[in-house]
Amino acid sequence: MDAPRALGVTTRTDSVAAADGQQSALRPTNVAAVRDIVRDAIDHETRLRIVGRGTWLDAGRPVTDAQALSLDALSGIIDYTPGDLTLTARAGTTLAEISAATAAHGQWLALAPWGGDAGSLGATAATATAGPMSGALGTPRDIVIGLEAVTGTGDVVRGGGKVVKNVAGFDLTRLMVGAWGTLGILTEVSVRLRALPEREATVAVAAPNAAPPLSDLLTRLRSAAVAPLAAEILSASLAARLGLGDGALLLVRLAGNAEVVAAQRDALHALAEATDIGSDVWNTLRGSDAGESTTIRFSSSVARFPELWASANRLASSGGGHAHGSVLRSVCRVVLPDVEGTLPVAVLDLLRAGTRDVRIFERLPAPLWSSLAPSPVGDRLSRGVRNAFDPRELLNPGILGEDRT
Amino acid sequence: MTTPPDLAARLTDIVGARGVLTRSSELVVFRSDGLPGYSKHPRLAVFPRTRDELIAIVRLLAEHRVPFVPRGAGTGLSGGALADDVVLIGLNRLTRILSIDPVERLAVVEPGVVNVALTRAATPYDLHYAPDPSSQAACTIGGNVAENAGGPHCLKYGVTLNHVRAITAILPDGDIVRLGNADGEADGYDLLGAFVGSEGCFGIALDVTVRLSPNPQAIRTLLADFTSIDAAARATSDIIASGIVPAALEMMDGPTIRAVEASIYAAGYPVDADAILLIEVDGLAAGLETDVARIEAMCTHAGARTVRIARDDAERARLWQGRKKAFGAMGRVSSHLVVQDAVIPRTRLPDVLAKIHEIAERQRITVCNVFHAGDGNLHPNIGYDANDPDEHERVQVAMREIMAACVAAGGTITGEHGIGLDKLDYMSLIFSNDSLAAMCRLREVFDPDRRANPGKVVPVHSCREWHGAPRSSWSA
Numbered sequence: 005m006d007a008p009r010a011l012g013v014t015t016r017t018d019s020v021a022a023a024d025g026q027q028s029a030l031r032p033t034n035v036a037a038v039r040d041i042v043r044d045a046i047d048h049e050t051r052l053r054i055v056g057r058g059t060w061l062d063a064g065r066p067v068t069d070a071q072a073l074s075l076d077a078l079s080g081i082i083d084y085t086p087g088d089l090t091l092t093a094r095a096g097t098t099l100a101e102i103s104a105a106t107a108a109h110g111q112w113l114a115l116a117p118w119g120g121d122a123g124s125l126g127a128t129a130a131t132a133t134a135g136p137m138s139g140a141l142g143t144p145r146d147i148v149i150g151l152e153a154v155t156g157t158g159d160v161v162r163g164g165g166k167v168v169k170n171v172a173g174f175d176l177t178r179l180m181v182g183a184w185g186t187l188g189i190l191t192e193v194s195v196r197l198r199a200l201p202e203r204e205a206t207v208a209v210a211a212p213n214a215a216p217p218l219s220d221l222l223t224r225l226r227s228a229a230v231a232p233l234a235a236e237i238l239s240a241s242l243a244a245r246l247g248l249g250d251g252a253l254l255l256v257r258l259a260g261n262a263e264v265v266a267a268q269r270d271a272l273h274a275l276a277e278a279t280d281i282g283s284d285v286w287n288t289l290r291g292s293d294a295g296e297s298t299t300i301r302f303s304s305s306v307a308r309f310p311e312l313w314a315s316a317n318r319l320a321s322s323g324g325g326h327a328h329g330s331v332l333r334s335v336c337r338v339v340l341p342d343v344e345g346t347l348p349v350a351v352l353d354l355l356r357a358g359t360r361d362v363r364i365f366e367r368l369p370a371p372l373w374s375s376l377a378p379s380p381v382g383d384r385l386s387r388g389v390r391n392a393f394d395p396r397e398l399l400n401p402g403i404l405g406e407d408r409t
Numbered sequence: 410m411t412t413p414p415d416l417a418a419r420l421t422d423i424v425g426a427r428g429v430l431t432r433s434s435e436l437v438v439f440r441s442d443g444l445p446g447y448s449k450h451p452r453l454a455v456f457p458r459t460r461d462e463l464i465a466i467v468r469l470l471a472e473h474r475v476p477f478v479p480r481g482a483g484t485g486l487s488g489g490a491l492a493d494d495v496v497l498i499g500l501n502r503l504t505r506i507l508s509i510d511p512v513e514r515l516a517v518v519e520p521g522v523v524n525v526a527l528t529r530a531a532t533p534y535d536l537h538y539a540p541d542p543s544s545q546a547a548c549t550i551g552g553n554v555a556e557n558a559g560g561p562h563c564l565k566y567g568v569t570l571n572h573v574r575a576i577t578a579i580l581p582d583g584d585i586v587r588l589g590n591a592d593g594e595a596d597g598y599d600l601l602g603a604f605v606g607s608e609g610c611f612g613i614a615l616d617v618t619v620r621l622s623p624n625p626q627a628i629r630t631l632l633a634d635f636t637s638i639d640a641a642a643r644a645t646s647d648i649i650a651s652g653i654v655p656a657a658l659e660m661m662d663g664p665t666i667r668a669v670e671a672s673i674y675a676a677g678y679p680v681d682a683d684a685i686l687l688i689e690v691d692g693l694a695a696g697l698e699t700d701v702a703r704i705e706a707m708c709t710h711a712g713a714r715t716v717r718i719a720r721d722d723a724e725r726a727r728l729w730q731g732r733k734k735a736f737g738a739m740g741r742v743s744s745h746l747v748v749q750d751a752v753i754p755r756t757r758l759p760d761v762l763a764k765i766h767e768i769a770e771r772q773r774i775t776v777c778n779v780f781h782a783g784d785g786n787l788h789p790n791i792g793y794d795a796n797d798p799d800e801h802e803r804v805q806v807a808m809r810e811i812m813a814a815c816v817a818a819g820g821t822i823t824g825e826h827g828i829g830l831d832k833l834d835y836m837s838l839i840f841s842n843d844s845l846a847a848m849c850r851l852r853e854v855f856d857p858d859r860r861a862n863p864g865k866v867v868p869v870h871s872c873r874e875w876h877g878a879p880r881s882s883w884s885a
Contacts, residue, residue: 169559169781172823173840182598199650264696362594364594389598
């Protein structure tokens with residue numbers, strides 16, 4: 005399609021569109037331009053591939069034959085009053101920019117999602133990408149308090165607001181966070197912030213691999229006088245990759261005032277063989293996925309975590325990859341390298357076997373999506389919601405595996 | 410509404426004669442909720458005792474396309490549970506706690522379980538249900554889900570939605586759906602997030618799976634008293650900005666304090682204060698006294714005359730009782746009461762409270778402020794006599810002016826009470842026509858006929874047809 009002659013749209017021919025084919029990406033600089041692009045797309049039946057900062061384009065099912073719409077030029081913090089502990093930014097604003105602005109006031113967006121800070125706030129909200137602290141401090145669905153979006157009908161809508169407590173109207177915010185752009189193109193996002201902890205410490209505990217002793221360790225952790233900010237278990241392969249030795253580890257992140265951090269640290273040392281390590285390990289861990297092709301999340305009830313971890317570990321070792329698991333939420337993530345656009349047979353066998361655990365695929369070699377990952381939006385209500393907000397399925401078509409017949 | 414002439418008989422077949430009310434004299438108590446200013450008469454009321462009865466009722470109403478209003482304990486403060494000549498479904502007999510799992514820290518409950526009853530049932534496991542609306546001794550979990558209810562301790566622990574993991578719901582057309590997932594992550598659209606807070610317009614919860622929270626190792630409750638509201642507001646802003654996250658941070662002004670102290674809920678608040686802060690911190694015992702000392706210092710710095718720390722559980726309970734029963738205590742002052750629920754950015758507390766004071770003076774009314782200061786959730790209460798037309802009019806003007814001031818400060822019109830009927834007119838202050846129309850479309854996904862809690866939340870005139878595809882294309 006021709007670039008719309010809308011105010012505020014710039015186009016370029018370099019790397020932004022590379023992942024989506026030959027066409028150059030549209031790069032609107034304001035919400036009116038986004039709206040005009042969508043209205044133009046409706047008129048021309050053009051599908052749109054929504055791109056944030058383009059750092060994670062291999063996530064989700066492939067979106068084919070679509071015009072790239074990049075939000076990188078729709079960027080910048082709009083509203084930040086530190087005393088309110090809230091911040092509003094345009095969707096293309098990087099997490100790094102938010103982090104720098106808030107750190108200057110002793111605050112942070114306490115989300116630290118997997119993948120690092122080069123990605124955008126909009127994409128983080130659209131994909132509801134969480135990180136190791138989300139068991140204690142919430143996921144994007146808890147942290148995003150308001151947003152503005154352009155729906156697939158070309159309407160600019162707002163949900164929520166800029167205050168930390170809000171029940172006005174039906175919750176468009178919750179609905180759009182984690183919808184992968186299929187209900188609306190997020191253009192502005194408001195989030196709640198927290199004060200940076202006065203003190204921090206990270207303790208590494210040797211983690212047993214077998215389920216029964218791991219279960220015992222986690223039971224003792226749960227009844228100990230600790231309230232961790234994060235508790236993440238790493239496979240031996242991941243620990244080695246991060247230079248943390250050659251065995252599986254449980255990393256526990258502690259925060260608070262000096263006394264409560266010291267008391268929790270002591271409690272952990274009393275619980276198991278423990279080592280104090282630097283808290284910068286959390287940033288290294290967040291970026292540890294780069295380069296691989298496959299990421300799968302497994303989740304279960306809390307009591308089943310040791311079994312969940314065992315099966316995640318099995319999968320990681322049979323695929324030559326690594327695994328980590330958030331103990332507080334009972335979510336494991338397995339990261340695997342691909343072999344010529346597919347996965348090893350042993351891995352595929354494990355993935356095709358039945359399971360009672362929830363599997364969510366973040367990244368997969370393209371040909372495997374249809375056989376391994378059923379669509380999570382095939383039910384009556386989800387189809388109705390899509391139809392209400394993007395009836396022509398122009399926004400990121402196919403990214404959630406929706407039936408496009 | 411057009412009801413089949415034998416509807417009452419058909420409902421009686423389902424629930425028995427004691428479960429259907431049709432006489433005006435029996436229905437009179439359902440004419441209002443926690444707000445005494447409204448009066449809407451239900452056509453009839455039906456009270457299922459079991460899940461199967463509830464399902465049969467909803468399906469019968471669907472068959473005849475009869476509108477209905479679900480109602481829990483009727484403690485809401487937005488007119489949300491009023492049935493205007495339609496069927497009222499009372500859920501307060503569905504009171505079973507279906508399971509408590511202390512390892513998973515989850516409970517499954519029927520919608521009519523009273524909020525505090527769940528905490529009582531969880532107490533033997535050293536757990537509690539965190540959302541604690543002031544009406545918790547009466548309000549139901551189903552009602553809390555409908556309103557996405559808050560409460561003082563939501564400052565640290567989050568509102569109802571943050572504690573609901575899954576819901577089995579019956580949609581207005583009789584279909585039963587499962588929303589969310591209690592055994593792992595929920596993939597796809599956050600339909601659970603959309604359902605919680607939908608004020609009974611999306612369907613009725615048959616069961617709710619909620620998170621239970623471990624009781625904190627230690628709790629400290631402080632009472633700081635101030636000779637000006639402004640000083641208390643500044644102390645609040647300082648505490649929030651300091652990074653300490655109190656479990657609760659509540660403010661009450663002079664008129665509220667005096668109403669409470671004159672009532673049976675007297676808590677020992679200083680009656681000559683212009684404002685008090687009730688501040689609670691909890692968590693691990695280590696380091697807690699340091700936080701208490703910092704808060705004490707911040708209050709003193711802002712001008713507190715005294716800061717008192719509750720010595721024991723009994724004193725703590727007494728301090729909280731005064732706060733939670735404050736609305737009740739105001740019943741002594743006047744016959745009618747209206748209450749706002751706006752939320753403002755927390756740095757704006759001092760100037761918005763001053764503005765509310767100015768509006769009250771100008772309109773010659775008494776505003777009592779008792780509210781969740783920590784998250785900026787104001788509850789200006791105005792007691793008045795509705796039989797005095799002049800006073801009634803001044804109160805209405807003041808309410809609109811207060812709401813406009815809160816919105817102008819960057820706030821929202823309701824933090825925890827919901828829109829219901831009471832705040833319908835304010836929706837266009839904060840949402841554009843396109844946003845309101847989007848909300849209508851969302852409602853129609855769950856309830857294409859808009860039969861569930863008709864006329865609430867989104868003004869009807871906003872529900873213009875979108876240029877979306879026709880409805881029939883998605884119906885399964």
